[in-house]
Amino acid sequence: xxxxxxxxxxxxxxxxxxxxxxxxxxxxxxxxxxxxxxxxxxxxxxxxxxxxxxxxxxxxxxxxxxxxxxxxxxxxxxxxxxxxxxxxxxxxxxxxxxxxxxxxxxxxxxxxxxxxxxxxxxxxxxxxxxxxxxxxxxxxxxxxxxxxxxxxxxxxxxxxxxxxxxxxxxxxxxxxxxxxxxxxxxxxxxxxxxxxxxxxxxxxxxxxxxxxxxxxxxxxxxxxxxxxxxxxxxxxxxxxxxxxxxxxxxxxxxxxxxxxxxxxxxxxxxxxxxxxxxxxxxxxxxxxxxxxxxxxxxxxxxxxxxxxxxxxxxxxxxxxxxxxxxxxxxxxxxxxxxxxxxxxxxxxxxxxxxxxxxxxxxxxxxxxxxxxxxxxxxxxxxxxxxxxxxxxxxxxxxxxxxxxxxxxxxxxxxxxxxxxxxxxxxxxxxxxxxxxxxxxxxxxxxxxxxxxxxxxxxxxxxxxxxxxxxxxxxxxxxxxxxxxxxxxxxxxxxxxxxxxxxxxxxxxxxxxxxxxxxxxxxxxxxxxxxxxxxxxxxxxxxxxxxxxxxxxxxxxxxxxxxxxxxxxxxxxxxxxxxxxxxxxxxxxxxxxxxxxxxxxxxxxxxxxxxxxxxxxxxxxxxxxxxxxxxxxxxxxxxxxxxxxxxxxxxxxxxxxxxx
Numbered sequence: 001x002x003x004x005x006x007x008x009x010x011x012x013x014x015x016x017x018x019x020x021x022x023x024x025x026x027x028x029x030x031x032x033x034x035x036x037x038x039x040x041x042x043x044x045x046x047x048x049x050x051x052x053x054x055x056x057x058x059x060x061x062x063x064x065x066x067x068x069x070x071x072x073x074x075x076x077x078x079x080x081x082x083x084x085x086x087x088x089x090x091x092x093x094x095x096x097x098x099x100x101x102x103x104x105x106x107x108x109x110x111x112x113x114x115x116x117x118x119x120x121x122x123x124x125x126x127x128x129x130x131x132x133x134x135x136x137x138x139x140x141x142x143x144x145x146x147x148x149x150x151x152x153x154x155x156x157x158x159x160x161x162x163x164x165x166x167x168x169x170x171x172x173x174x175x176x177x178x179x180x181x182x183x184x185x186x187x188x189x190x191x192x193x194x195x196x197x198x199x200x201x202x203x204x205x206x207x208x209x210x211x212x213x214x215x216x217x218x219x220x221x222x223x224x225x226x227x228x229x230x231x232x233x234x235x236x237x238x239x240x241x242x243x244x245x246x247x248x249x250x251x252x253x254x255x256x257x258x259x260x261x262x263x264x265x266x267x268x269x270x271x272x273x274x275x276x277x278x279x280x281x282x283x284x285x286x287x288x289x290x291x292x293x294x295x296x297x298x299x300x301x302x303x304x305x306x307x308x309x310x311x312x313x314x315x316x317x318x319x320x321x322x323x324x325x326x327x328x329x330x331x332x333x334x335x336x337x338x339x340x341x342x343x344x345x346x347x348x349x350x351x352x353x354x355x356x357x358x359x360x361x362x363x364x365x366x367x368x369x370x371x372x373x374x375x376x377x378x379x380x381x382x383x384x385x386x387x388x389x390x391x392x393x394x395x396x397x398x399x400x401x402x403x404x405x406x407x408x409x410x411x412x413x414x415x416x417x418x419x420x421x422x423x424x425x426x427x428x429x430x431x432x433x434x435x436x437x438x439x440x441x442x443x444x445x446x447x448x449x450x451x452x453x454x455x456x457x458x459x460x461x462x463x464x465x466x467x468x469x470x471x472x473x474x475x476x477x478x479x480x481x482x483x484x485x486x487x488x489x490x491x492x493x494x495x496x497x498x499x500x501x502x503x504x505x506x507x508x509x510x511x512x513x514x515x516x517x518x519x520x521x522x523x524x525x526x527x528x529x530x531x532x533x534x535x536x537x538x539x540x541x542x543x544x545x546x547x548x549x550x551x552x553x554x555x556x557x558x559x560x561x562x563x564x565x566x567x568x569x570x571x572x573x574x575x576x577x578x579x580x581x582x583x584x585x586x587x588x589x590x591x592x593x594x595x596x597x598x599x600x601x602x603x604x605x606x607x608x609x610x611x612x613x614x615x616x617x618x619x620x621x622x623x624x625x626x627x628x629x630x631x632x633x634x635x636x637x638x639x640x641x642x643x644x645x646x647x648x649x650x651x652x653x654x655x656x657x658x659x
Contacts, residue, residue, distance in 0.1 A: 019084055019309070019310065019581065020310055021310050021311070021312060022238055022310055022311060022312075023238050023239075024238070025311075025312075025315055025316075025320075027238035027239075027241060027242075028238075028307060028308075028310070028311055028315070028320065029320050029323060029324065030238075030241040030242060030245040030246070031237060031238065031241045031245070031307055031400070031401060032304070032307060032320065032324040033241075033245045033324055033327050033328070034241050034244055034245040034397035034398065034400065034401070035298050035303050035304075035307065035397070035398055035400070035401040035402070036296060036297050036298050036324055036325075036327075036328045037245070037248070037296075037327065037328055037331045037394065037397075037398075038296070038394050038395065038397070038398035039115075039118060039365070039391060039394055039395055039398070040292070040295050040296050041296060041328065041331045041332045041335050041394075042335040042338075042339065042364075042365065042391065042394065043339075043364040043365045044292065044295065044296075045292060045296065045332035045333075045335065045336060046272065046332075046335060046336040046339045046340060046364070047364060048288050048289075048292055049061075049272060049273075049336055050271060050272050050340070050355075052279060052284075052285045052288050052289075053275060053276040053277070053279030053280060053285055054271070054272060054273055054274045054275050054276055055272075055273040055274060055275035056275035056276055056277050056279055056280055057279070057285065057288075057289065059280060060280065060285055060286045060288075060289035061289040061292065061293070061329075062329075063286075063289070064286070064289040064290045064292075064293045064507070065293055065325065065329055066499075067499065067503050067504060067507045068290060068293060068294075068464070068499075068503075068504050068507050068508055069293040069294075069297050069299070069325060070321060070322065070325045070499075071468075071496060071499035071500055071503075071504045072297075072299040072300065072464055072467070072468065072504060073297050073299055073304060073321050073324070073325055074317065074318060074321035074322075074496065075467075075468065075471065075500060076299060076300075076304035076305050076308065076467075077304055077308040077311075077317040077320065077321050078308075078317055078480075078483065078484050078487070079093075079305060079308070079471065080304065080305035080306065080307070080308030080309040080311075081308040081309065081311045081313065081315060081317050081487060082313075082483045082484075082486070082487055082579075082580060083309070083578065083579065083580065083581070084309050084310075084311075084313070084580065084581040085305075085309055085412055085581075086101075086302070086305060086306050086309055086405070086408035086409050086411075086412040087101045087104045087105055087108075087302030087305045087306055087405055087408070087409055088101035088102060088104075088105060088409045088412060088413060089101070089409075089412035089413060090305055090309070092574060092575045092577055092578040093470075093471070093475050093574050093578050094470055094474050094475055094571075094572050094573070094574065095555050095571050095572075095575060096474075096551075096552055096555050096556070096568070096571040096572045097466065097470045097474065097548070097551075097552075097572075098551045098555065099547040099548035099549065099550060099551030099552060100463060100466050100467055100470065100548055101302065101409070102547040102548075102551060103459070103463050103544045103545055103547050103548055104300065104301055104302030104305070104405070104463060105302055105405060105406050105409045106543060106544035106547065107300075107301055107302070107455060107456060107459055107460065107463070107544045108301050108302050108303065108402050108403075108405040108406050109406050109432070110451060110455040110456065110540060110543075110544070111301065111402055111455070111456045112399065112402050112403050112406070112432050113432050113435050113436045113439070113451070114436070114439060114448045114451045114452060114456075115395065115398065115399060115402065116219065116222045116223060116226065116395075116399060116432070116433075116436060117215075117219060117436050117439045117440065117444070117448060118395060118448075119222045119392060119395035119396060119399065120215055120218035120219040120221070120222045120440070121198065121215075121218070121366060122365075122388050122391040122392040122395060123218045123221055123222055123388075123392055124198060124214060124215065124218040125198075125366065125370065125384070125388045126385060126388040126389055126392060127218070129381050129384035129385045129388060130381070130385065131381060132381065133381075134370070134373070134374050134380055134381060134384055135193060135197075136151075136189050136190045136192075136193035136194075136370055136371070136374060137150060137151060137189065137374040137380065138150045138189060139189050139192075141193075141197070143192055143193065143196035143197040144189065144192050144196070145187060145192060145196075147186055147187045148186075148187055148188075148189050148192050149186040149187065149188055149189065150188075150189045151188065151189060151190065151349075151371045151372075151374040151375045188367070188371055189371075189374075190366075190367050190368075190370045190371040190374065191367050193370070194366050194367050194370075198212075198214075198215070198366070199212070199215075199442070199444070199445050200212050200442045201442060201443075201445060202442035202443040203527075204443065204446070204527060204530075205443050205446035205447060205450075205527075205529065205530070205533045205536075206443070206530065206532070206533075207442065207443055208438065208441045208442065208443040208444070208447075209441045209442025209443055210441055210442065211437050211438075211440045211441050212440050212441070212442070215440035216437060216440050219433060219436055219437070219440060220433065222395075222396070222399075223429045223430075223432070223433045225396055226396065226399050226400070226403060226429060227425060227426060227429050229244075229396065229400055230400060230403065230404065230407075230425055231422065231425075237400050237401075237404070240400070241397065241400075243393075244393050244396060244397040244400075245397060247390070247393055248390045248393055248394050249331075249334075251386050251387070251389070251390040252331075252334055252335060252338050252390070254386065255338045255342070255383070255386065255387065255390075256334070256337055256338045256341065258376075258383065259338055259341035259342045259345065260341050262341070262342070262344075262345035262348075262376070263345060263348050263349075264344040264345045264346075264347060264348025264349070265341040265342075265344045265345055266344065267344040267347065267348065267354060268340040268341050268342070268343045268344020268345065268347065268354055269337065269340055269341055269344065270344075271340065271343075271344065271354040271355070272336055272337075272340040283514050283518070284514075284518060286511075286514075287511050287514050287515055287518070290507065290508075290511040291457065291511070291515075292332075294460045294461065294464065295456075295457070295460075296328055296332065297324075297325065297328055298398075298401075299460070299464055300460045300461075300463040300464035300467060301402065301405065301460065302405040302409070303401040303402055303404070303405045305405075306401065306404055306405045306408045306409075307401055307404075309408070313487055313580060313581075313582065313585050314487055314488070315487075316488060317487070317488075318488060318492075339364065339369070340354075342368075342369060342372040342373075343357050343368060343372065345372060345375070346368065346371060346372040346375060349375050357371075365391060369387060370384065373387065403425075403428065403429070403432075406428060407421065407424060407425055407428060410424060410428075411424070445524065446524050446527065446529070446533065447536070449522060449524050450522065450529070450533065450534075450536055450537040450540065451537070451540050453522045453537060454537040454538060454540050454541040455537075455540035455541055455543075455544065458512075458515060458541055459541045459544050459545055461508055461511055461512050461515070462512065462545055463544075463545070464508055465505060465508045465509060465512065466548065468500060468504055468505050468508070469505055471500075472500050472501055472505075474572050475574065477497070477500065477501060478596075480500075481497075482589070482592050482593065482596060483589070485592060486580075486585070486588055486589045486592055521534050522534075522537065555571050556568070556571065559571050
C-alpha cells in the first residue's frame with residue numbers, strides 16, 4: 001500500500017478529511033500579505049486620505065485598524081486554524097449560523113467575477129505598453145475627439161475661456177453651473193484611451209452594448225494565470241507567493257525613487273498629508289476609514305478562514321495577524337507616497353492644482369498614472385510596464401485566496417471532490433469567466449461599480465458583525481479563549497478580549513447605522529443610476545446575505561423536535577464533530593476543559609465543589625453516576641475508559657488513590 005493510501009486510512013480512522021498544509025509558516029504569512037495587499041492599497045487609500053482630511057485621516061484610519069481591522073483578522077485566523085475547516089464547514093461551531101459561511105463564499109465568488117475583470121484591464125495596459133510610443137501619449141488615434149489634449153500640453157498656456165463661451169459645459173445662459181476650467185473643457189488623451197478605446201464606454205447601464213473583444217481576451221488570460229497558480233492547490237500557491245507578494249514592493253520602491261526626483265513631487269506629497277483637522281468632526285470620515293480597513297484587510301470574506309485552515313495547529317497566528325495587518329497599513333502609506341509624488345509631477349507639468357489631476361479608483365490607476373508616465377522624460381514605456389505589471393501581480397495575488405475560498409468550501413462540504421480538485425478549479429474558473437463577460441461590454445463599467453459598491457462593500461459589514469457576535473456570545477468567548485490557549489499556550493490578552501467583546505461589534509454597528517443614515521445612490525462620473533440599476537446593486541447584496549436567514553430556517557426545520565426553545569438551544573451548540581482535526585489536539589482541548597471546570601469548582605475559602613456532582617468527599621464518584629444515569633451503577637472501567645473525558649479523569653485520580 002502506498003503512502004497516499006495509508007494517509008487515507010489514517011484520515012478515516014481519525015474521522016477527519018486529509019488536508020493539505022502550508023510547507024512553511026512564511027508561505028502562510030506571504031499568502032496573507034498577498035491576499036490583503038491588493039489594488040485598493042494603491043488606488044483607493046491615497047484618494048480617501050487626501051479627500052478626507054489629508055494627514056488628519058490617519059487618526060480615524062489607525063483607530064479603525066486597531067478597533068476592527070486587527071481584531072477581526074486575528075479572530076478569523078484563530079477560528080480557521082483551530083478547526084482546520086473552510087468558511088462553510090467551520091460553522092459546525094453553531095449550525096444555526098452556517099449561512100454566514102455561505103454568505104462569505106457568495107461574496108468571494110462575486111468578488112472573483114469583477115476583480116479579475118479589473119486584472120484584465122492591467123493586462124491590456126501592460127500589453128499596450130510594449131511599444132516605442134505609448135498609445136495614449138497623443139491624440140492621433142481613431143478613438144480621439146476634437147477636444148483631446150495630449151499629456152505634453154500645458155493647459156494654462158493654451159486655454160482661452162473666450163474660445164469656449166458657446167461650449168455646453170461653459171454656457172451659463174443655459175443654466176449650466178459647472179465651472180469653465182481647463183479640465184472641464186478638454187479631455188486628456190489618457191481619458192479618451194480609457195473610456196473610448198479600452199472600455200468603449202456607453203452612456204448608461206441600460207445601453208449595455210456588446211463585449212469588447214480585447215477585454216474578453218485579456219480576461220481569458222487573467223483566468224488562465226489564476227488556474228496555473230492554483231494548479232497544485234496551496235502547495236503551488238505557497239511557492240508562487242514568494243514572488244507575487246514581494247515583487248510589488250520592489251516596483252513601488254523603484255517608482256518612489258523615480259517619482260521623488262521629478263519636479264512637483266513635493267507639492268503632491270504636501271497635498272496628500274497636509275492635515276485638515278476640522279474634518280475629524282465629520283462622521284463620514286470615520287465611516288470611510290472603516291470601509292477601507294475591511295476592503296483592504298479582507299476580513300469577513302472567508303479568505304482568512306480558508307488560509308488559516310491549512311495552517312499547523314500550533315502556528316503563532318497572533319504574530320502573523322499583527323505582521324500582516326502592519327504590512328497592509330504600511331503598503332497603503334507607501335503606495336500613497338508613490339502615487340502622489342507622480343500626481344504632483346503631473347500637476348506641475350499641466351500647470352494646474354493637484355486636486356484637478358487626483359481621482360479615485362480606476363481613474364487613478366488607468367487615467368492619472370498612465371498620463372504621468374507618458375510625461376516622463378526618459379523611457380515612458382518602461383515605467384508603464386513596471387507599473388501595470390505590479391498592478392497585475394497585486395490583483396492575481398489577491399485572486400488566489402479569494403477563489404481558493406470558494407474551492408475549499410466545495411471540497412469541505414463534499415470531501416470526495418478532493419480527488420477532483422483540479423477539474424473543480426477549472427470548472428469554477430470557466431463559469432466565472434463566462435459571468436464576467438457582461439462586465440466587458442460597453443456598459444460593463446457601470447455594472448462593475450454596482451457590484452463593487454454593494455456585493456463587496458456593505459455586505460461585509462453585516463457578515464463581520466454576525467461573525468463576531470456568534471463566536472463570542474453564541475459559541476461563547478470562554479470556549480473561544482480556551483481554543484486559542486490550546487493552540488498558542490496562552491489566552492488572548494486584554495486588548496483582544498476588549499475588542500472582541502465590546503469595541504469591535506460596537507464600532508461595526510456604528511458604521512452600519514451611519515452608512516444607512518447617510519446612504520446616497522452610487523454614481524459613475526456624471527452618470528446617475530436609475531432605480532433599475534440601483535435595484536441590481538441591492539440584489540447583489542441580498543443574494544449573499546439572504547443565505548443567513550435561509551439556513552436558519554433550514555436548520556430549524558431539520559432539527560425541530562416539538563419544542564421550539566429546546567431546538568434552538570441544540571442547533572446553536574457545536575456539533576460532536578467540532579474541534580481540532582487531529583485526535584491528539586482534541587484530547588489536549590478536553591484537558592483544558594477539565595482544568596477550567598476544576599478551577600471554577602474552587603471557592604474563595606479553598607473548599608472544593610464539583611460542577612458535575614455534589615460537594616464533599618462523595619463528589620469524586622458523581623461524574624460516573626451522572627453519566628450512567630443510575631443511583632447505584634455497576635462500574636465497568638473498560639466502558640468508562642472508552643469515554644476520553646472519563647479516561648483522563650481516571651488517570652488523574654489514579655495518582656492519589658488506587659480506586
